[in-house]
Amino acid sequence: MNATHHATMDIAAAGRAPVFPFAALLGQSELQQALLLAAVDPGIGGVLVSGPRGTAKSTAARALAELLPDGQFVTLPLNASEERLVGTLDIETVLRHGAVRFSPGLLANAHRGVLYVDEVNLLPDALVDALLDAAASGVNTVERDGVSHSHAASFVLIGTMNPEEGELRPQLTDRFGLMVALQNCFDPQVRQQIVKARLAFDTDPQAFRASHAQQQDDQMRRILAARAVVPQLAFDDAVHRHVSALCIAAHVDGMRADLVMLRAARALAALEAASAVTIAHVDRVVQAVLLHRQRDGGALAQPGEQPASHAQPRGAAAAAAGTQQREASSESESDWGYLPPEPTGTEHVKDVIRLPSKKR
Secondary structure (H helix, E strand, O other), X not given: OOHHHHHHHHHHHHOOOOOOOHHHOOOOHHHHHHHHHHHHOHXXXXXXXXXXXXXXXXXXXXXXXXXXXXXXXXXXXXXXXXXXXXXXXXXXXXXXXXXXXXXXXXXXXXXXXXXXEOOHHHOOHHHHHHHHHHHXXXXXXXXXOXXXXXXXXXXXXXXXXXXXXXXXXXHHHOOOXXXXXXXXXXOHHHHHHHHHHHHHHHHOHHHHHHHOHHHHHHXXXXXXXXXHHHHHOXXXXXXXXXXXXXXXXXXXXXXXXXXXXXXXXXXXXXXXXXXXXXXXHHHHHHHHHHOOOOOOOXXXXXXXXXXXXXXXXXXHHHHHHHHHHHHHHHHHHHOOOOOOOOOOOOOOOOOOOOOOOOOO
């Protein structure tokens, strides 16, 4: 009996609605890759998914949870309090018995699973900070009146947002490891395939899931195998140089982009059972890493393309060249439509003002 069949039986026994299979998602290759990378290495920091309504954001999140070892899928409501998220400490128990009594929150419930946050851009900043801290560290710490309690909280954070309803502050957006921007599909053939698949699932969920059981099992095994080997994969100097050049060309702030890009490339290499992390792996994750970190004037290199910073000189000359490039780029954007001054005819005019002569 395969793992997917076990999952189907568990869903039926729990009375939960059947989940659309991850392997059956269509037209979402970028999103699927980003989610799988976060599943292999949750320390990447989660995935931010931006897109209009009806682009299968929540469907993909639920489908990913089913591929994880424990299959936990926890949703954070928009009206949730910080205590509901991180958990609470009973101080009275500490005072009376000298023991910490901790009531777990959603972060504890999501351990080894998926924590899904719809409309993350509408959450209070304090909640988003707590989410991102736990997602990056894998640990949740609750403190109250000098008493603290920590517990493991390793989960895949998936935050979704509709840009029409407001943006997430850049300081918080940057802390998401990866970002995918979904678009409406205007390809008639792809739309037909998506609709047909959804209708088939709605008509007979069990039969539809059974038809994708082998693919689901293969995905589960890939994730487990990748998790086992990902710490063993190292980066050579060529990969480090390429990552640095890409981040410099995109004008990112800080070093988080470099670290996330390396981890994402390593997760991809592990997922594909590669023996080493290569520049090709880096090129395939660069879009998801830099999409939300690229600053004005920066550029994203296309796969296989050498970033502009490769051609820059070293040392102080490289810094000067980079500064000139940013200034030129900034001027070209801010001065759009500006006409440079043109020389005009000039005529020398003699001084015709006479000072009054002194009386003798």
